[in-house]
Amino acid sequence: MSAQIIDGKAVAAGLRAEIAVAVAELKARHNIVPGLAVVLIGEDPASALYVRNKGEQTQAAGMHSVTHKLPAESSEAEVLKLVAELNADPSIHGVLVQFPVPDHISQAAILDVLSPDKDVDGLTVINAGRLASGLPGLVACTPFGCLLLLQRSLGDLRGRRAVVVGRSNLMGKPMAQLLLQADCTVTIAHSRTIDLPGVCREADILVAAVGRAEMVKKDWIKPGAAVIDVGINRVPSRDAELAAAGKTRVVGDVAFDEAKAVAGWITPVPGGVGPMTIACLLRNTVVAACRIHGVPNPLD
Ligand code: NDP
Numbered sequence: 001m002s003a004q005i006i007d008g009k010a011v012a013a014g015l016r017a018e019i020a021v022a023v024a025e026l027k028a029r030h031n032i033v034p035g036l037a038v039v040l041i042g043e044d045p046a047s048a049l050y051v052r053n054k055g056e057q058t059q060a061a062g063m064h065s066v067t068h069k070l071p072a073e074s075s076e077a078e079v080l081k082l083v084a085e086l087n088a089d090p091s092i093h094g095v096l097v098q099f100p101v102p103d104h105i106s107q108a109a110i111l112d113v114l115s116p117d118k119d120v121d122g123l124t125v126i127n128a129g130r131l132a133s134g135l136p137g138l139v140a141c142t143p144f145g146c147l148l149l150l151q152r153s154l155g156d157l158r159g160r161r162a163v164v165v166g167r168s169n170l171m172g173k174p175m176a177q178l179l180l181q182a183d184c185t186v187t188i189a190h191s192r193t194i195d196l197p198g199v200c201r202e203a204d205i206l207v208a209a210v211g212r213a214e215m216v217k218k219d220w221i222k223p224g225a226a227v228i229d230v231g232i233n234r235v236p237s238r239d240a241e242l243a244a245a246g247k248t249r250v251v252g253d254v255a256f257d258e259a260k261a262v263a264g265w266i267t268p269v270p271g272g273v274g275p276m277t278i279a280c281l282l283r284n285t286v287v288a289a290c291r292i293h294g295v296p297n298p299l300d
Pocket of ligand 1: 142165167168169170171172189190191192209210211212230231232233273274277
């Protein structure tokens with residue numbers, strides 16, 4: 001048996017097209033243009049690439065896009081002042097500060113200042129609490145993207161056994177909450193879990209959000225399970241010469257080549273979960289704009 005490959009690129013493109021239609025409708029009916037502000041502190045090349053992609057895709061969807069690039073030496077007070085200004089800016093409905101930030105700036109302090117209504121990454125305590133309480137809020141983009149991929153692949157998730165490996169606030173915990181809301185029976189595993197392969201083998205749905213290259217092997221996977229690979233890990237190129245020259249490739253947390261022989265569905269890396277993250281960020285910006293202006297969300 002070979003798994004069905006879940007094409008996150010295609011699903012994300014479809015979602016972005018739906019978002020563009022919703023944005024056009026909001027403009028025509030209510031004269032609202034959803035606006036996203038992204039704050040990048042420092043020069044990290046990977047973060048700069050993400051931020052550029054976010055800006056391009058926001059504009060392509062017909063939304064207002066602003067990027068604030070601050071030098072790495074910016075003080076925490078300067079960053080907090082900018083976030084407070086964006087909170088108050090009526091043309092901005094979503095604010096995302098690209099993490100990680102330099103060590104002298106506290107992520108928690110940024111999330112304390114950020115308005116929960118504009119927290120399109122779903123990271124503030126208020127939005128995490130809303131999710132845990134089953135209340136409407138803004139949900140972290142990557143886990144929401146994973147949920148959409150699972151629903152589109154499997155349909156109803158009710159009653160399925162789900163195992164989420166990883167318990168970060170960004171990924172593992174919100175993922176587990178979303179699966180619980182979808183009526184799965186959910187286990188969260190982490191670095192102290194005993195017999196991790198055995199726990200994973202119980203899963204109809206296995207989400208790996210760990211950050212360890214190709215950790216999940218084929219004998220960790222229940223035959224026919226849906227495997228969602230969130231990991232993004234850089235490893236040396238397969239070609240020895242290129243590797244010696246420092247070339248790398250990206251792999252997930254799942255050993256894809258062997259896992260696809262056992263799983264029923266599987267996301268590739270790249271091209272699986274990654275593209276969904278930005279699409280869900282745009283979606284959250286539309287959600288936030290509709291809530292702030294008190295109008296119905298055309299995406300509902
Ligand atoms: P964190 O480092 O914050 O969390 C990693 C989690 O994995 C922790 O809960 C940790 O457990 C657990 N873990 C670490 N090692 C092991 C192990 N050997 N066995 C079992 N569990 C382990 O990472 P994130 O949640 O932020 O991200 C996870 C991965 O997803 C990364 O590769 C990241 O790059 C990727 N990612 C991808 C996104 C996308 O858009 N596709 C978006 C966000 C993240 P413990 O708590 O016990 O330390």
